[in-house]
Amino acid sequence: MLAEILSIGTELLIGQVVNTNATWLARRLALLGIDVHRVVTVGDNMARLCEAVEIALGRADLVVCTGGLGPTADDITIEAVARVMGDTLEQRPDVARHIEEMFSRRGRPMSRLDLKQALFPPSAELIPNPAGTAFGLCIRRGEADLMAFPGVPSELEAMWQAWAEPRLAARAGATIRSTLLKYAGCTEAELAELVSDAFAAKNPTVAPYTNSGEVHLRVTAKAVGPEEADALLAPVVAGLIERGVRFFFGRDDDTLPSVVGSHLRAARQTLAVAESATGGLLASRITDVPGSSDYFRGGCVAYSVDAKVRNLGVPSELIAAHGAVSRETTEAMAQAARHAFGAEWGIGTTGWAGPSPGVAESDVGLVYICVAGPGGALSSREYRWGRHAREQIKHFATQRALATLLRKIKASQGSLVGER
Amino acid sequence: MLAEILSIGTELLIGQVVNTNATWLARRLALLGIDVHRVVTVGDNMARLCEAVEIALGRADLVVCTGGLGPTADDITIEAVARVMGDTLEQRPDVARHIEEMFSRRGRPMSRLDLKQALFPPSAELIPNPAGTAFGLCIRRGEADLMAFPGVPSELEAMWQAWAEPRLAARAGATIRSTLLKYAGCTEAELAELVSDAFAAKNPTVAPYTNSGEVHLRVTAKAVGPEEADALLAPVVAGLIERGVRFFFGRDDDTLPSVVGSHLRAARQTLAVAESATGGLLASRITDVPGSSDYFRGGCVAYSVDAKVRNLGVPSELIAAHGAVSRETTEAMAQAARHAFGAEWGIGTTGWAGPSPGVAESDVGLVYICVAGPGGALSSREYRWGRHAREQIKHFATQRALATLLRKIKASQGSLVGER
Numbered sequence: 067m068l069a070e071i072l073s074i075g076t077e078l079l080i081g082q083v084v085n086t087n088a089t090w091l092a093r094r095l096a097l098l099g100i101d102v103h104r105v106v107t108v109g110d111n112m113a114r115l116c117e118a119v120e121i122a123l124g125r126a127d128l129v130v131c132t133g134g135l136g137p138t139a140d141d142i143t144i145e146a147v148a149r150v151m152g153d154t155l156e157q158r159p160d161v162a163r164h165i166e167e168m169f170s171r172r173g174r175p176m177s178r179l180d181l182k183q184a185l186f187p188p189s190a191e192l193i194p195n196p197a198g199t200a201f202g203l204c205i206r207r208g209e210a211d212l213m214a215f216p217g218v219p220s221e222l223e224a225m226w227q228a229w230a231e232p233r234l235a236a237r238a239g240a241t242i243r244s245t246l247l248k249y250a251g252c253t254e255a256e257l258a259e260l261v262s263d264a265f266a267a268k269n270p271t272v273a274p275y276t277n278s279g280e281v282h283l284r285v286t287a288k289a290v291g292p293e294e295a296d297a298l299l300a301p302v303v304a305g306l307i308e309r310g311v312r313f314f315f316g317r318d319d320d321t322l323p324s325v326v327g328s329h330l331r332a333a334r335q336t337l338a339v340a341e342s343a344t345g346g347l348l349a350s351r352i353t354d355v356p357g358s359s360d361y362f363r364g365g366c367v368a369y370s371v372d373a374k375v376r377n378l379g380v381p382s383e384l385i386a387a388h389g390a391v392s393r394e395t396t397e398a399m400a401q402a403a404r405h406a407f408g409a410e411w412g413i414g415t416t417g418w419a420g421p422s423p424g425v426a427e428s429d430v431g432l433v434y435i436c437v438a439g440p441g442g443a444l445s446s447r448e449y450r451w452g453r454h455a456r457e458q459i460k461h462f463a464t465q466r467a468l469a470t471l472l473r474k475i476k477a478s479q480g481s482l483v484g485e486r
Numbered sequence: 487m488l489a490e491i492l493s494i495g496t497e498l499l500i501g502q503v504v505n506t507n508a509t510w511l512a513r514r515l516a517l518l519g520i521d522v523h524r525v526v527t528v529g530d531n532m533a534r535l536c537e538a539v540e541i542a543l544g545r546a547d548l549v550v551c552t553g554g555l556g557p558t559a560d561d562i563t564i565e566a567v568a569r570v571m572g573d574t575l576e577q578r579p580d581v582a583r584h585i586e587e588m589f590s591r592r593g594r595p596m597s598r599l600d601l602k603q604a605l606f607p608p609s610a611e612l613i614p615n616p617a618g619t620a621f622g623l624c625i626r627r628g629e630a631d632l633m634a635f636p637g638v639p640s641e642l643e644a645m646w647q648a649w650a651e652p653r654l655a656a657r658a659g660a661t662i663r664s665t666l667l668k669y670a671g672c673t674e675a676e677l678a679e680l681v682s683d684a685f686a687a688k689n690p691t692v693a694p695y696t697n698s699g700e701v702h703l704r705v706t707a708k709a710v711g712p713e714e715a716d717a718l719l720a721p722v723v724a725g726l727i728e729r730g731v732r733f734f735f736g737r738d739d740d741t742l743p744s745v746v747g748s749h750l751r752a753a754r755q756t757l758a759v760a761e762s763a764t765g766g767l768l769a770s771r772i773t774d775v776p777g778s779s780d781y782f783r784g785g786c787v788a789y790s791v792d793a794k795v796r797n798l799g800v801p802s803e804l805i806a807a808h809g810a811v812s813r814e815t816t817e818a819m820a821q822a823a824r825h826a827f828g829a830e831w832g833i834g835t836t837g838w839a840g841p842s843p844g845v846a847e848s849d850v851g852l853v854y855i856c857v858a859g860p861g862g863a864l865s866s867r868e869y870r871w872g873r874h875a876r877e878q879i880k881h882f883a884t885q886r887a888l889a890t891l892l893r894k895i896k897a898s899q900g901s902l903v904g905e906r
Contacts, residue, residue, distance in 0.1 A: 073525075078509075078512070078525065079512055079522045079523065079524075079525065080512055080513065080516045080522070081509045081510065081511070081512030081513025081514070081515075081516060082513075082695075083509070084504060084505075084506055084509045085504075085505055085508065085509065085525075086504055088501075088505065088527070089498075089501045089503070089504045089505065090501065091501070092498070092499055092500055092501030093500065093501025093502075094501070095501075096500045096501060102499045102500070103499065103528070103529065103531070103534060104499075104526065104527065104528055104534070104538075105493075105498065105499065105505075105526070105527035106524065106525070106526050106527075107508070107524065107525035107526075108523070108524055109523065111523070114523060114524070118524075275502060339787075341766075341769075344770070345769055345770050345772070345773025345774070345778075346761075346766035346767065346768065346769025346770035346771075346772075346773060346785055346787065347766065347767075347770040348766065349761075349765055349766025349769075349770075349787040349789075350764070350765050350766035350767040350769075350770050350880070351766075352765070352766075353765025353766060353787070353789060353839075353880075354765070354876060354877055354880075356840050356841065356842075356876065357842070358765075358789070359789055359790060359842070362789050362790075363789065363790050363792070363793055364786065364787045364788050364789045364790060364793035364797060365766055365786070365787035365789075366784065366785070366786055366787070366797070367759075367766070367769040367773070367784045367785035367786070367787070368784050369769075369773060369778070369779055369782050369783065369784045369785075370779060370782075370783050370784060370827075372783070372827075372828070373783055373784035373827055376826075376827075376828075377784060377786070377797075377826060377827065406796075406797060407790075407792075407793055407796075407797065408792070408796070419773075420776050421776065422776075422777070422779070456774060456776065457774060460770070460773075460774075
C-alpha cells in the first residue's frame, strides 16, 4: 500500500510553522507497513490545492491531508476535495450539533461562519473530532482513499489513532505492534556489535538509530492479531535486552532520569550532584522527573575554583596539584556532593565544554565524570567530545553520568552480574 | 520570483527526521520577497527524484534542493540533476583537494568512495562548503536556476547565507535587511500595546511573534542598496527599542543569558543562584554562554528543605513559618546565594513546577522569583503558570528571573530611568 501526505497551509510555506505533522504521520504509516513516496506541502490556494489532490489520488492508494479544516475563509480543504470529486457540499446536522455543543460548553458565542465546519460532500464518511470543532473526512475515488485531518497536532494524532489506524490495520489484514528499546553509555557501533544479526530479521524488524547520546532500537512485529504480534515481539525483545544489558535502560516513554529515579526510589536511596562541566544541566534533567524530590537531595554548581573549595569542601591543595579539570578533582567533587547533601550517591563533573583562555584547543571537549556510591566506591572516566558544540557536550556528559549511575545502582542491587 | 523547495531523503519519508530545513529555507526566501508555492519531499529514489526535479524546474524560477550530497550509494542528488540536465559527471580537482584536506586535517583515512563528492556536471557552478566535504551546485536550465545544498542544517545555513542570499538579493535588484528585536518579561499583548501602530507599516515591515517566553519583532526593510535599507531600518528600530525599553534585551543572536553576562562582565560584578523550582536549569542556561566563568560564581540546587537549611543557611524557622514555597523563603535563598558564593547578585526560585503530594491543584504552577542585588536590595514576585507543563514552567521561570536581573543591573548602572 502506498500513501502520500499532503500538508496544507500557507504558514508552512513562509516558514512560520515546522511541519511536524508530516513527520508524525510518516512514522505512524511506516509502523503500519505503508510506504510513503512523497510529502507535498501547498498553501491555502484553491487551484494549487485541487491540482495536488488530483495528482496524489492518481498515484497513491491513500492520500492523507492535514490542515485547512478551520472556519475561516482560508480554510479550503473540504471544498477543494469536493471540487476534485465533482461533489457538492451539504450541512451535516450531527456535526452542526457537535459544533454548537462545543461552543456552549466553552461559554463562547458561535458565529454563522463556524457552521462552515459542518459542510461536507454527501459521499464522505466523517472522522469525529472529540477535542475540537473540525471533523475530518474520508472519501473514496476508484481504488484510492483520501483522508483529511485538522492541522492541530493533538487533534490530528487523536483522530488518526482512534479512527484511521484500526481501519488501515484491518485492511492490511494485520496488527502492528512496536516497541522502542533504549540504550545509553554506548555508541551505535558498540551496540550493533552485540545485536547486529537482529537487523536482518524480517518480522519483527529491528531498526537502530541514535538520538542525542542514546541508541534506540525500534522493534516492530506484524501479525494477524495483537496476541500473535506480541508473541512474535516478546522473545526478540528479551534477547535484545539481554544482549545489550550493560547499556539497556528502558522502553518507550522511559527516560534516563526517570529510570534512574525509579531505581533510587525502589532502593530508598538518595542522590546529589556537584557540577562544573555540566553547569546545572544534570540537576535540571533529574528534576524534570515528577516526584524527583523523593530521592534528589540537591546539587552544587561549582563553576569557580573558589566554589569548589568553599561550597563543596574540595581541598584547594588537591585542585592546585591536579587542576580544576582532572579525574582527582572530579572524584573529590562526587564525594563532596554525597557529604554536603547527605546522599548515598554523588556525581561530579568537570571539563572544558568550550574554548576558554588558557585551555589548549586539543583539550576542548575534555570531560571527567565520577559516580561515588554508598560507602564511597568511586567510578570515574575521561571523555573527549572535542568536535561538538557546548550544549551538546553538556548533554552528552549528563547522559554518560546518568548511564554510569544507573549501572552502578543496578550492580549494587545485584540485578546485573559481571559488572566490571 | 517563485521558488520550490525539494527536500530529498528517505529518512524524511519514514518520519525519522523532522524537515526543519524546509522551514528555515521558506523563512529565508520570504525575507528575500521570494514566494514559495510548494515544498516537495521525495526519498533516495532516482526515478522519483528526477521526476520531481523536472516538474519543479518546469513551474518555478528557483528550485532549492537539500540532502543527498553525501558519499554513500543512497546520495543521488547530483546524479539526478545531471540526468535531468542531460549532462555528465566530471571530477573537479579543486573539490577533490578540499575533501582530501578535510580528511587529513581530521586525521581520518579517506576512502575512494569519498571522492564521489568531487563529481559534478561540467555546466554547474559550485557552492563552497567551508564546514564539510559536500559542495553544493547551482545550475541553470532556460530561465530557471536549481541550487543543491547538503542536508546538514549548519552546512546548508552557512552556505545559503554566504553564497545564495547575496546573489538572489542582487538579482531581485533590491537589498533586504532584517533584524530581530527581542523582549522578555512581558506578553505579546503587553508589547503590542506599546508598539502596535508599527505593525501596519509596509517598509520596513514589523512582525511580532512569541518564542518560549520571549517576544520577538522581526523588522525587515527593502531598498535598492544596503545603505538605503539600513537608513530605512534605523529609525524604526530605534523607536521600537525605545518604546519597549522596559522589556527589550537584545537583537539577533543575543540571548537573555548572553546579554545578562555582557552587563555583568562590563560592571565587573558576579552572580550566584539558589534554585528550587528551576532545579538547575537557571545555572545551566547561564553556563551555556562561553566565558560565563568570568561572572558566574556558582549555584545551589536546594531541592529539599534540608538542603535549603544546610547548604544555603536559610533559617529553618523561616521555612517552617512561611513554607518552602513562599516569597519569604525565596528572598532568603536569593540572599543566601550571594553570601554562600560571594557574589554581588543572587537569584532565588521556589515553586511547584508540577503536581506533588500535598499540593493543592490550584497551586501547581505557582513560582516565586527573587533577585537580590549589591547591598541586599530585593525584588521578588509571584507567578502562576498553572496551565503549562513542568519543563515549560521551569523555562518560563528562568526567563523571568534573567529578565528581572537584567532590569535591575541596568537600573543599578543608571542606563534605565524610571525603573519602578
